[in-house]
Amino acid sequence: MPASSPDLQTEPNPDRVVDATPVQTISAVICTRNRGQRLALALESLVKQTGIDPSRAEVIVVDNNSTDDTRQVAESFRSRMPFHYVIVPEPAVGLSNARNRGLDVASGDVVAFLDDDAIAADSWLAAHFAAYSFAANVGGVMGRILPEWESPRPDWLDPLLEPYLTIVDYGDDAFVLERKGLTPAGANMSFRRKAVQSVGGFDPVFGFGGTLGIPHEETELARRLRRQGWMLVYWPDAWVRHAVSAERLTWRWFRRRIFLQGRGDYYLDLKHDGLLRILKRLAFVVVLRGMVFGLVSLVDFARGDTAHAARRAAVTLYSWGYVSCLRDTCRLLKNRSCGLK
Missing domain, CATH: 1.20.1280 (Monooxygenase)
Structure with a gap:
């Protein structure tokens, strides 16, 4: 990731605040397609969450037209999940479609997205929840994403190429994402639900598996949120480990x-x-x-x-x-x- 950080801006601009009411509840959404084994690890990490009142949280699995054992894996956690637990289908393939389905079903003031090949820290939900007390108009959060290497790192992998593997680590201090290129990354991010819905949700043109098969569904959404006056922040306490498969190291x-x-x-x-x-x-x-x-x-x-x-x-x-x-x-x-x- 780039070494330089954007200028800090910790005070919200009152003239740009949009419906910045305090958050009370949070929904965790995992969008998944044909990754049953990986999904089990992600859900196991949510079972172990601490520091959050179970009555204030829920977990939603969006099955994006899987053909493997994804549904059965998701069902196997129904009796173990300490939070309200929902499994919903989304037949329209595409990451933006799945994310929008999760937003439609979610009841939390905050919606946190966890990739199906990521493992959340025990305090992940609590950290995302706490991030919205950073400033009144926080609309989205970029969490820290650490790599879980499945094979040795190749010699040719320059650190400047790490963002393509969704590795996000800007250090231990929270800050405002001021630069246009710094936006929440899909493997570990959260948003105010009403803020996202007010700008129309994720655009299905963007997102892998979608209309054009291109990235940037979260980046495109972040641009619309900023235009409406919402603040985006980096929150390192909300961290996950994200699998880097051998295939991705070719x-x-x-x-x-x-x-x-x-x-x-x-x-x-x-x-x-x-x-x-x-x-x-x-x-x-x-x-x-x-x-x-x-x-x-x-x-x-x-x-x-x-x-x-x-x-x-x-x-x-x-x-x-x-x-x-x-x-x-x-x-x-x-x-x-x-x-x-």
Whole structure:
């Protein structure tokens, strides 16, 4: 992750507060699809939660059209879960669809999302709940996400590539996420339920498995929340361990993931910043940087510096992903309309 932190802003701006009533209850939502074994570990971590009154919390499992034993695994925790426990189906495949289903079912003032391949700390729910006392207009929380390596870390994995593995660790102090690029990460995040619902929930265009198969459903939502005056914070006490599978530690997986990051950023810019932003990035940032870094990465690789080669190749792959959407830009020039929700 980037080494620098955004400027701190601990005092809410009264002019921008939106329905910032104190939170009383919290819902934990796990969206899952065909990961029965992993789901069991995630649910086990919720069974062990401490520091939270059971009457103030609930756990919701959203089964996103699984074909394995996911439903049976979820049912096996019904008698053990110390909180109100709900299992609901969401037949429309896509992470945003599943998250929206969880929001619809949730009754908590706060909705905390835990990935089905993550294991929550014992105080995870209590920490997310406490984060909303940081300031009156906290609307969303980024928790700390530590890696659970399933195989040895490869030599070429530069620390700057860790965000693609959803590793989030900005240290031990809470702070406001002021920079646009710093937003809650899906494996461990929470939001005020009414705040999210007031801006329309998650956009199904974004999110893996969704309309376009691109990331950024949480980033796109964060932009709308900020526009409405909600504060987003980093809260390290709300931490989880997130599985990093052997598959994700291959360059083949990284190539595809970084390429999709570029495509996701394109559609994010398209929706929120418009055509001028697209053209500026294409002309001066994406294409030029992609070409230069691609050439330099070849030199690094020839010298045996695999970590630097991978980092610079990532810039090129990202650029290719962004530029691959050029056809959409051409269509915009012709039609003068965006077509995104």
